[in-house]
Amino acid sequence: MDSQVDRYDAENPEFSNTFLRLKKFLERQVGKAIADFNMIEDGDVVMVCCSGGKDSYSLLSILLALRARAPIDFRIVAMNLDQKQPGFPEHVLPAYFEKLGIEHRIVTEDTYSIVKSKIPEGKTTCSLCSRLRRGIIYRVAHEIGATKIALGHHRDDMLETLFLNMFFGGQIKSMPPKLCSDDGQNIVIRPLAYCSERDLERFARAMEYPIIPCNLCGSQETAQRKQVKAMLREWEQQHPGRIESLATALTHIVPSHLQDHSLFDFKNLQRDTPVGEGDIAFDTAETSQKPHLVPLEGIVRKQNVIVSSLHKAI
Numbered sequence: 001m002d003s004q005v006d007r008y009d010a011e012n013p014e015f016s017n018t019f020l021r022l023k024k025f026l027e028r029q030v031g032k033a034i035a036d037f038n039m040i041e042d043g044d045v046v047m048v049c050c051s052g053g054k055d056s057y058s059l060l061s062i063l064l065a066l067r068a069r070a071p072i073d074f075r076i077v078a079m080n081l082d083q084k085q086p087g088f089p090e091h092v093l094p095a096y097f098e099k100l101g102i103e104h105r106i107v108t109e110d111t112y113s114i115v116k117s118k119i120p121e122g123k124t125t126c127s128l129c130s131r132l133r134r135g136i137i138y139r140v141a142h143e144i145g146a147t148k149i150a151l152g153h154h155r156d157d158m159l160e161t162l163f164l165n166m167f168f169g170g171q172i173k174s175m176p177p178k179l180c181s182d183d184g185q186n187i188v189i190r191p192l193a194y195c196s197e198r199d200l201e202r203f204a205r206a207m208e209y210p211i212i213p214c215n216l217c218g219s220q221e222t223a224q225r226k227q228v229k230a231m232l233r234e235w236e237q238q239h240p241g242r243i244e245s246l247a248t249a250l251t252h253i254v255p256s257h258l259q260d261h262s263l264f265d266f267k268n269l270q271r272d273t274p275v276g277e278g279d280i281a282f283d284t285a286e287t288s289q290k291p292h293l294v295p296l297e298g299i300v301r302k303q304n305v306i307v308s309s310l311h312k313a314i
């Protein structure tokens with residue numbers, strides 16, 4: 001990775017500065033997400049799931065860079081699951097990991113044939129495919145003693161999921177930055193939670209990763225996901241700041257101003273019940289509160305010594 005940066009330095013100092021700034025910015029965002037959600041602790045074994053796409057390559061590079069200067073000790077094991085999709089270039093990721101000289105594990109499981117045999121032609125295969133993949137990932141994490149499983153989902157994946165759930169599922173629900181599996185055995189983390197897809201695209205382009213196409217299985221994004229993606233892209237272009245505000249909104253939920261009885265006890269609300277968010281009953285929706293835009297840089301929440309020192313080192 002450093003040789004890549006050096007090459008940019010030698011070839012084009014101006015471009016190199018832009019690249020280095022972007023690299024630093026992404027590392028700072030990932031460091032902040034790790035600290036905010038206590039994603040990585042001393043002694044962790046982090047299995048980084050690498051699909052060969054721009055996001056997981058970037059995640060791996062950034063975690064390796066952060067580990068090199070973190071005051072805590074954790075192991076990184078890169079993992080790729082070869083699902084036997086037609087045309088999958090199986091040599092690409094092992095060669096890449098070997099070039100980096102990092103611990104890795106390649107797992108081959110023909111989930112493609114299973115999915116094809118079970119799902120009728122023309123139907124969406126993603127749900128069965130992801131279920132099978134999840135089971136394999138959890139099994140491999142157990143085999144290698146991983147304490148964390150890192151996935152490459154980013155901020156825009158999370159916002160897309162939020163709107164998909166609202167538009168088509170009747171729920172306010174996104175993708176969590178950190179979650180525990182149903183069986184209580186695995187902690188899944190998404191360290192790119194604060195990173196925009198656009199920045200990751202720029203970073204991956206500059207890093208010249210050997211990208212593996214993501215459409216080998218023949219499945220397409222659903223029409224709904226495409227619609228939501230297009231809507232967010234349009235907002236990003238036409239309303240600067242809106243996407244950042246939405247991302248910040250995910251971190252500032254006000255249960256007493258929604259309608260979920262499991263989050264706020266409306267029935268027992270009395271005149272003397274303290275409500276943290278205050279009285280805005282007669283304020284207009286637009287002016288009651290400014291969007292709580294918090295710059296991602298510059299905040300250190302002191303959760304514990306290890307996490308905050310990791311963040312500061314970053």
Ligand code: SF4
Binds near residue numbers: 126129218220
């Ligand atoms: S896009 Fe293809 S590989 Fe990805 S989850 Fe769907 S079926 Fe599986």
